[in-house]
Amino acid sequence: MTGLRRTRRYTDMDDAWKQKVRRVRSYTPGLQPVPDASLIKLNTNECPYPPSPKVAEALARFDAETLRLYPAPDADALTEALAHYHGVKKEQVFTGVGSDEVLALAFLTFFAGEGKEQRPVFFPDVTYSFYEVWAALYGIPYETKALREDFTIDPADYADAPGGVVIANPNAPTALAAPLSLIEEIVKKNPGTVVIIDEAYVDFGGETALPLLAKYDNLLVTRTFSKSRAMAGMRIGYAIGNEELIAHLKNTKFAFNSYTMSRVAIEAGCASLADEAYFRETVAKIKATRERLAKELSALGFTFPPSSANFLFVTHPRAEAKRLYEDLMKDKIYVRYFDAPRTKDYLRITVGTDKEADALLSFLRAYPALKE
């Protein structure tokens, strides 16, 4: 009978652990279908070109025997290469598993520090939707500030943000870049909190905030290898800030996971940084395709904010965006659709190769709703 009672007791309490689970809102990444040569994937802002051949060489040369040893906890080789590349001190650089990990740890470090006294963090209403996911994950209060009708930022909205500010520049999904003067105004108006500028797309045309680091110690700039360096599959991101700020970020990382960057990621990242010519060539090709695609889409009646990124955020007066998104997918052309009040009439289209742009344009030219 004891056995039975124990079983019952167990069953009765069966749900107790479930009630203790942290309920979180998850970020939904773009679909990652099984690779298929006939599929045109313009939905996650990946680079249409491979990484530098130096990355392939580094992988081919990689000594698998070294994998038995832990990597350098600070990913020194990569951190040093990034410091050299950007002309900053090694102590100003922090690396992570994609800029998503860097941002996740930065939110925890700079925005979740006050316990019961947490203060709201400000970011735009139309931006990278992971910001509100991270805020919710750590219980950080936040306020979204409405972008203007044309998706530009009103810097006055961000004065004296109680908990901090995070701005993607260029912004996603709008592709719009804010001028450095506007970013400086926001950083200057928030001496009491950390301002994070997420520069995932800066290489495609934005103005970097890195020069502001000389003047402001409350600025953190984040970057990624996933877009312009064609290494989304390798998971490398980084942040640059003043030494003290980076030291705090490192402390959090060392309270989370001692070793985040694998030996392979460190070597592959260094190889990419060592090939500036290839990097510039890749970016130039994407920008050229973007300008052509923009022109052709305009001719088809699409409108969009000027893009400083590797994607376009387009709308069309006669096409229902969600329907077009679904119809494109049926034709194996994947783009991104965000079903939210201010974005529901738009599609975010990654700039692919010229051939991919041609396929997209062919589809659109034949799409009934676009015909007048």
Next chain:
Amino acid sequence: MTGLRRTRRYTDMDDAWKQKVRRVRSYTPGLQPVPDASLIKLNTNECPYPPSPKVAEALARFDAETLRLYPAPDADALTEALAHYHGVKKEQVFTGVGSDEVLALAFLTFFAGEGKEQRPVFFPDVTYSFYEVWAALYGIPYETKALREDFTIDPADYADAPGGVVIANPNAPTALAAPLSLIEEIVKKNPGTVVIIDEAYVDFGGETALPLLAKYDNLLVTRTFSKSRAMAGMRIGYAIGNEELIAHLKNTKFAFNSYTMSRVAIEAGCASLADEAYFRETVAKIKATRERLAKELSALGFTFPPSSANFLFVTHPRAEAKRLYEDLMKDKIYVRYFDAPRTKDYLRITVGTDKEADALLSFLRAYPALKE
């Protein structure tokens, strides 16, 4: 004058952002000196043998062009291979950047869920010191339960743990394995909370708790590729539990970082799992060296709990542990020393190759303090 005043105002508030920083205690990993052929590294429980040659083949064969694409967010290939390997469903497996990331996310998911009503988590006083770091990181209260004098666990200490339980089995740094019956008793006594069994070292001799998954839905078992699979540098860990529990863990992961496992890590991990013969041979070699080392250390007067791991936790009545640790380091033999009340008389020595064991034993045989 306005400019000056503004500058002053900025300087006055300069420290405000610093006061909002989350102050954390960091885990201190073992020293990772620059590799050096003359150095004997027995301080971080790495495997002295390389990973399976199939891992080297997978890296050599890896198509760097695929790096331009994000990896599968669920690391499907690796998750499926692990499910097949352990005879569980794919939905019961969660992968992460080392078992440290898996544990960090599990603490956040299962132990930090209650907001202001957080309840203490129980773990032993002598165990993996990262547990209290993760608890502190998320503000989770915890109680350490003193191991018995011989470092064994008293299961009565863990009955009805309010917030959850985490047990390393085999334990670190003691190397002592608890029998499955004791683990089951703890899991059974905590139906209302999640019990995490950290099996980082189980391949070296512990009894796995995986069979208990059929009976208990509050159990999470974590594993790593860093020890028995010689892949510390690749950063692969995983957890196995019931589908619902794993789904919660995935939700947290998707609120932290969509893509944690790189394409390279996924392929390298699969390659390791596909070479069971090599894996068994490696583990057998380490166990053989461990037995020899244990015998020789006993002959020198060292005592230690019986080891079910790839390390020994040794003490000597005549040698001051900290002094011995330092003297070993001067001779380029790195072991680990934990300066805490119950561990200050011990050294944790990783089982290396036979040659490394010989070098260690030569040093110890000549060490003055050990002579009678």
